[in-house]
Amino acid sequence: MSQSDPNRTYVESTIIMTTVRVVVPFVFTFGVFVMFHGAESAGGGFQGGVIVASAVLLLAFAFGIEPTRAWLEGPLAQLAIASGGGTFALIGLGALLSGGAFLEYPAYGFGTDGVKYGIELVELGIGAVVSGVLVSLFFSLSQGDFQSVGNGGGNGSNNGNGDGDAAGGERA
């Protein structure tokens, strides 16, 4: 916890790294399972999406935020968000083209099974949007490339008095 390092958000820990390495595959699989299995049991896009996002956050916590960001480099999150939102909107518009109302699944003419798989696809789209947005929210919030005002030295300081004068932290 040195005060001189402003980007001190990561401390390597063998225990956490080992645990996360064991746990994350299961968390991720569980999240995808919840996403796919929303029709038969508790679950769905929102629930699965947040579990998948929390698996990525676990990785970031154990192995450092920057390495995880580098590992996920590329337009993965954008792609997830865009394809998820696109799937949802296109399924809605497709029903419109097939002569029904917006998102009227029976208009596709595949019977009850068609409705069910339409719902599953929409849930997957929601899951992609939710996990993509939450992961990118976390990464953009934790990106530390703007410190225009001084005071950077006190970042994350454990010692509140160090910031007290500048931050007015002692005011009640």
Next chain:
Amino acid sequence: MTPVSTSLAVILTFAVLAAIAAILLRDVLNAIIAFAAFSFGIAVAWILLAAPDVALTEAAVGAGITTVLFLVTIAKTVRPGGERLFERIAWRSVAIVAVLVGALLTTIRSLPAVGSSEAPVATSRITEYYLQNAYPETGVENVVTAVLAAYRGFDTLGEATVVIAAGLAVLLVLRQEAYV
């Protein structure tokens, strides 16, 4: 009228105590930890209230993602410490809160008892309709999913839009070129 089950009452009391701790603890890190405990208690309460879908989301969001976002924020800003463990009570706020509590408490008596089978939501025609028609009409056994994606699909598209808009707003506020 059966009283609320003991386990539900215990877990809700725990959640309220954790919420009080989250507000009154002076160190923000302690407050965030208390908030995570509060979210966990509430997630258990959702299970006891027969809402496993909400419980799954609350456990991952409240005790997981929100907590991590708070932690990242205090790592990037300050964490006012001090020698006192708790905040001083702000009596002006207590007065404001007392007005709200007074107003809400007058309405409690007119609400149906918890779990009453004559409660308006439980007996409403819309609940009846969803429970009876969701499976025959959509082939989806989980009525929550059916309502979410089919009956209220347009509303859910709006929610997805709000989530995307929030992601864009964070980017805009933090003015970063790179997205992830």
Next chain:
Amino acid sequence: MIDLLATHYNYLMFVALVAIGLYGVTASPNLVKKVIGLNIFQVGIFLFFVTSGYVDGAVPPVVHGDVAGTYASPLPHVLILTAIVVGVSLTAVALALIVRIYDAYGTLDEEAIREVQTE
């Protein structure tokens, strides 16, 4: 009165959570703790909604063919499910604004920010 406590406990806890949340938003000088208060307020509202859909002895609304039996109302669950995810997104926006405020003012204390502004 004791009777009311036993039968309406969830609603009393809803009032308590809303009160705690409002107190946190108005009383805490620290902006991060105001957001925590906002989240607690929000969960109080969720408790009200989910409780309203609950019936004694109800099982989760997963219907396997026949509808015999007591089910919790699915509608409040749907509303709250989406509200939780929207809530975490909005919390992230609030926290991003807080990070920017700290960047500009060097403090998260409400009074100190107000003083800097009037200077």
